[in-house]
Amino acid sequence: MNDCLANIRRAVNGMSANERKLAEFILNNASLLRDYSSQQLAEAVGVSQSSVVKFSQKLGYRGYPALKLAVSEELARGSAQVDLSQMQKPVGEHEAGTVFEELAQTKADVVRGIAELNGEEALLEVVRTIEKANRIQFVAAGGYSLVVKDFALKLMIMGKSVVAESDPFVQKANLASMRRGDVLFALSVSGQNSHVNELAEAAKEAGVTIVSLTKYDVNPLSLMSDYSLFTFDERSGPAAASSAPHIIARVALQHLIDALYLVLSSRNTHGRELVTLSQQAVEDI
Structure with a gap:
């Protein structure tokens, strides 16, 4: 439209x-x-x-x-001609204060947008699913594996059985042993990545619960999922994001993952303590 x-x-x-x-x-x-x-x-x-x-x-x-x-x-x-002529200048041509203000406003718009796309009940449903899961496998398309792996590591420290391998063959091998009561957390912003969708289809046949994270649209991955969360892709989102799409997509995803973690940790005091102890141990190295 x-x-x-x-x-x-x-x-x-x-x-x-x-x-x-x-x-x-x-x-x-x-x-x-x-x-x-x-x-x-x-x-x-x-x-x-x-x-x-x-x-x-x-x-x-x-x-x-x-x-x-x-x-x-x-x-x-x-207003693209005006906005892009200002926003797409090399950083050296900006006033430093203007860059920080524009970026801060853009990120604030993203945060509001993510909250609008994902209601509290949707977050809670995913949190409850993660809490009950026997085992969780994370798969991500594109360049978002690092964000997902950080979340997976936190869950692992909290005592969850988690797999977050990026190798496609390892992902398939791990999925072959998953059963009802396990969870596949699948991230594909387009919702149309063939490898991720193939894994999701296999998971569904095995009775594995699927949590998807895609752009807000009708797409194959969200349609086959039991629970869906939504983010922005690199071509949508707040109007101010048009000149820095890669930043916006990453901020949106990180904010949503952080929200999930905060809700999980608020409901799991022992798990939160384990994460804190782990962080302190790393700082002491």
């Missing part, structure tokens, strides 16, 4: 009263929309939160976060 706002304008005359309220608010306040959660938008317009969700879906989006991202991206395209 490349012309989200134009589509809303064309459809507004055929909308119900509540839908028209939402449409007019979005059209008149498009630049502010990224700061509104679905609940805040509902309260601002005077409709229910479910009306916001249904409105987004009627426009062809999976939910409100996807609609919000589409609006932000359209605004970014409209």
Whole structure:
């Protein structure tokens, strides 16, 4: 949906009263929309939160976060000549303070966006799944293996049985011995990586629980998963991210992984103590 706002304008005359309220608010306040959660938008317009969700879906989006991202991206395209001429200068041509301020704002937008894509209940479902797992295998596509391995190491120190090998043959060998009660944590931002999806399909056939982490979209990996978490890919996300997509994708993923770890550690005092002792031991080396 490349012309989200134009589509809303064309459809507004055929909308119900509540839908028209939402449409007019979005059209008149498009630049502010990224700061509104679905609940805040509902309260601002005077409709229910479910009306916001249904409105987004009627426009062809999976939910409100996807609609919000589409609006932000359209605004970014409209101001791309100005934004990119400033943001894509070599670092030496920036004022240092401007670089830090822009980066801080971009990261803050990412953090808000990740919270909007993943509700607390979704995080808790994944946390409960990890807590109950007999064994967990992590697989990641692209350059995100290091972030996943850091999370896997923390879980291992907390006493979980974890496998986080990057070699495809080792991954397949480990998966062959996994059974019901085990968990495959699969990360593919596109959700279409053939190797990761092949592992997920084999895991599903074996009765292994699948937790996926993909971009917010309908994709093969999220569809076959039991629990889905969402992040930004390198071409989407907050409008300010357009000039530094690799940074944004990494910040988004790290923030989500950190949130999972914090919830897990808050529910496992002994595990948290083990991680602290491990960190102290490393610092003393």
